[in-house]
Amino acid sequence: MSAFPASEMAVVFAHARRRGFQQALGLSLAMFVAALAFGYAGALEANRYVDAWATLATLLGDAFPPDFGRWRSWAGPILDTLAMSVVGTLLGSLIALPLGALAACGVGPRWMRGAVLMLLNTLRSIPGLVWGILFVAAVGFGPLPGIFALACHSAGVIGKLFAEILEHVDPAPGAALSSHGVSALGILRFSVWPQVMPRLVDAVLYRWDHNLRAAMTLGLVGAGGLGLAIATAFHLFEYREALALIIVLFGLVTGVNFAGSRIRARLLGTR
């Protein structure tokens, strides 16, 4: 047996001590920043909460029982919201595919990668609501500006995700095909695509889920749909109808979630 390496053990323990100190320092710093942010936002001012519960209770009391009496007039807004989310997601994904491929490390030229990454950053740093205001001004009210707003923001998000997915593709199956004389396009089709497709569909489904809720908020700036119907109900103090519409929205989101999780499980083999 070799001699007890005391000096190496000392290094191991010194490393552990240093790591422990760094972790404690990091945690303390994070807690301090969080407390600072809470304080700045007014979350630590007790007087802000004095009437909060009572007001909420009154609002909820006024909203019960939910009023589904005008359900026949909701078909249009529901379809508008669904159409906005579906078409906005698909259009955004179509824009994201080539942009994501060019943004991935080692796919496109380096100078183009920088430019495309900047474009994707811009697309997703502008909130959907701001895109909505811009497109309502450009093409008028209705679901169309909502579709464009969702597509722009989604292209930025999905494009970035797609670039990251592409960068994690296992190159070995591609090398196997290359050794069999398969062209670069063939490798993309037969090796890269089967590897990225489930992750890409996964990302698109998550985005669809997000866009359904985002389509509702876009209604507030004139893009129609359930959001506009809920906002109108609130403005007219029709809290019971507003609650009924929120329940319908909850059902829609749950349905989309359920469909998405079924598709995801099938594609990713998690069933």
Place this chain on the structure above:
Amino acid sequence: MGPAIRVEGLFVQRGGQAVLNGVSFSIPAGKIIAVIGPSGVGKTTLLQTLSGLVKPCGGSISVNPGGELKTGSALRAFRRQTGMVFQEHALIGRLTAIDNVLLGLADRRHPLSLLPWLRDERYRAALALNEMGLLHRATVRADRLSGGERQRVGIARALVREPALLLADEPFASVDPALVAQLSQSIRRRVKTDGMTAVLVMHQLETALSLADHLIALADGQVAFAGSPDAFDDHTRAWVFRRFGGP
């Protein structure tokens, strides 16, 4: 008949280090050639250089028929008659075993074709899997197969091409010893009946000696021995055994 290969003064660098340093040898057509040598000696690099996946810094590779593999079109033509087996299997995990085998026929399809694989192609893939004793696992995802099964799917993907040249990196590495004889027999049969040339990188020395018609031993980036296993004399054998840590 598979191609004969002539390698002359092959020089390959990886990470600034010379891995193959002036390697020269000839591979006869329609024979089984085993490349042996200690770990890290450059066996895999040699195989990848033969397949064109690694570009040499110097030297030449010529095939007969075909000539020197200098141009892109010569390399493409050579690769189309090659089947390659990778040590790490190189399968797509979420595809089934048979879909991975079908990828061996990808060079015969248009990349933009959305048509499903033809019935005949599926039949051929099923035959290749059956040859590997894996037909009952054809519809199982590759990432749910054992290491040995994945290795055999990798071999089936190469063999479904009915290649004139088989390049295999440790094809029996993770295979159950009982199956090694069956797989060896399968390769031997293709060499005999179809005239296939097989270049196998191996670490099981005894299997290499019993299977190969021709042996190439690498050491220090150079060819230490090239010839018939019968000519693998006691001195060389002792050297190799010492390096392999065998008996």
